[in-house]
Amino acid sequence: MKRYLILPLLLILSFVRTADAVPPIQEARMDNGLRVLLMEAHNVPMVSMQLSVVAGSRFDAPGKAGTASLLADMLGDHTARHNHRAWADLLDADAIHLGAGADRDGLSLSLTTLKEALKPGLDAFAEALLMPGWDKKRFTIIQQDSIAAARKDLEDPGAQAATAAATLLFGNHPYGHRTGGTATSLAAISIPDLKTLYRQQIKPEGAVLAVSGDITMAELLPLLKARLSGWRGKPEHSLMDIATAPPVAGKSVDVQLPTSQTLVQLLRQGPARSDAHFFPDFVLNHILGGGGFASRLMEEVREKRGLVYGVYSYFIPLAAPGPFIISLQTKGDQAAQAEAVVRKVMQEMASGGITKAQLQASKDNLSGSFAQRMDSNRERVGLISMIGLYNLPLDYLATWTAHVNAVTLAQVKAQAALYLKPAEWNRVRVGANLDGATGKSSAHSK
Structure with missing residues (x-):
């Protein structure tokens, strides 16, 4: 699936309507600790959701920048039940848009679907989250595509500036590399690295599921419980389990x-x-x-x-x-x-x-x-x-x-x-x- 970056607040505030037109955000918490936030919007019969977990690039192992991004790509590409072709056909059958991405702090899995296709959409969403496929051939293709993109970035001034900026500002701090990694760091990543990040950080406690669309909380929670109640655990590191990088000046x-x-x-x-x-x-x-x-x-x-x-x-x-x-x-x-x-x-x-x-x-x-x-x-x-x-x-x-x-x-x-x-x-x-x-x-x- 096509990767996208989780947008920082600075870049998305301009998309918001006037304060008095913003519907309230409703909150619920599932038994497994997952926090569910809903904003109802009944003008169009569609539902979108984004699950965010504390599993971003700051958790990439030293020398393996890009691990979180590759994990996101694998989660969106196929599952243990469906190879990538069957997975694409399954999503296309109900016009289900499923995506995954990572930024420095978080990894996200997103779903957008028509209200009438919400149940198969949630089935696919839960399958991607809970039944990751670790197909070696698909990993190699995804890894090589990412390496090719990283090599192409060597010709891009903006990408080179971002790489240099991250290293200059943060050094060996967890924020000290670009989320997408480099050709060298991506080549060093293996499937066990993805499995380690998945096992350690993809947990419901501390995660948030944001939902907006033509649905109520009373409708939503039973659908989620039927599919996600078996997902359990607490991540090894929480969102705030990170130190401030030493300041750098004049370099x-x-x-x-x-x-x-x-x-x-x-x-x-x-x-x-x-x-x-x-x-x-x-x-x-x-x-x-x-x-x-x-x-x-x-x-x-x-x-x-x-x-x-x-x-x-x-x-x-x-x-x-x-x-x-x-x-x-x-x-x-x-x-x-x-x-x-x-x-x-x-x-x-x-x-x-x-x-x-x-x-x-x-x-x-x-x-x-x-x-x-x-x-x-x-x-x-x-x-x-x-x-x-x-x-x-x-x-x-x-x-x-x-x-x-x-x-x-x-x-x-x-x-x-x-x-x-x-x-x-x-x-x-x-x-x-x-x-x-x-x-x-x-x-x-x-």
């Missing part, structure tokens, strides 16, 4: 690629998912570079100086502090100037250079984007799953706009002073003919 890594443009990323550790200052951080990032053409970086680097086509910032909140990144791509001979402007904007904001008008414009923009879309069940289950996995309040979506509007100028300035001092950031550059920088590495297409 630079160059990755040599024969490209006409240079990709520059400035990066540091950002807030964790549970950070008490998440909303001020979120608004700060929107002012800095997360607000598109309304952001300070776009105004200064592109609109005033024409140095880049686009520049943006984002952070990925995880169980422990994740990355905070500013990214731009430009002509090689303009990269140094563009970077200097970015650092100047950062210093101005860190020194308190944020106005009430900028704060209000950011809030208004965020409130407007919040109102645009949460139109599909798949989008809703992504949000609900995030809420459940990270133990956020069930009214999180309903109160999101109020939290944004409550952010004060003093709070934003305080977080800017905390996060935006340029000297505390690191740099990754990808391109050709890069001048001297500490911590150089190189990557070449083959």
Whole structure:
């Protein structure tokens, strides 16, 4: 099955409708400890669900980055009862969409189906979860496809920057590698590695099943109990069983690629998912570079100086502090100037250079984007799953706009002073003919 990544909150908040239009999230807990969260949506006769377990790439063994991703691929590809061809035919017969994916913290299994096909859909969902197939030939094909994709990534500036950034920021920490792994690490993985991760972490306690669609909790729970009640156990490691990586500041890594443009990323550790200052951080990032053409970086680097086509910032909140990144791509001979402007904007904001008008414009923009879309069940289950996995309040979506509007100028300035001092950031550059920088590495297409 096609792999997809679990979307971080930063990338999916724009899909949510207005707070007063968000139906309540209902909660139930099965006897095996599985937490079930449901948002009813009866406008279309479909149901989507996403099971998230604490089994992401942070649990990849040393030297075997990509284990969680390969496990997700295998769970979606075939089962102990059905080989991959029979499995595909079974899903196609009832138009069942079954997918699997992994990010740093979690592994997910998802299902989308028409309401009338929910029972066979849940049968397939439970089979994929509880009866994994460990077919050696299919594993070899999936592994080789992943290796080929990783080799192709050697030619991609964004992928190379992400690899370098993970290593620079996190080192030997569990977040210190890309979820998809490298050609070398993927080749080192075997079926026993997948079985170990499955046995240790694919458990109902600590997991969350997010559901959205044309169904009630009274209808849903008997269907789940009939199929998942035999699934038992507690994972060896919980979501919060992870340390914060030591901070890194002022380091630079160059990755040599024969490209006409240079990709520059400035990066540091950002807030964790549970950070008490998440909303001020979120608004700060929107002012800095997360607000598109309304952001300070776009105004200064592109609109005033024409140095880049686009520049943006984002952070990925995880169980422990994740990355905070500013990214731009430009002509090689303009990269140094563009970077200097970015650092100047950062210093101005860190020194308190944020106005009430900028704060209000950011809030208004965020409130407007919040109102645009949460139109599909798949989008809703992504949000609900995030809420459940990270133990956020069930009214999180309903109160999101109020939290944004409550952010004060003093709070934003305080977080800017905390996060935006340029000297505390690191740099990754990808391109050709890069001048001297500490911590150089190189990557070449083959």
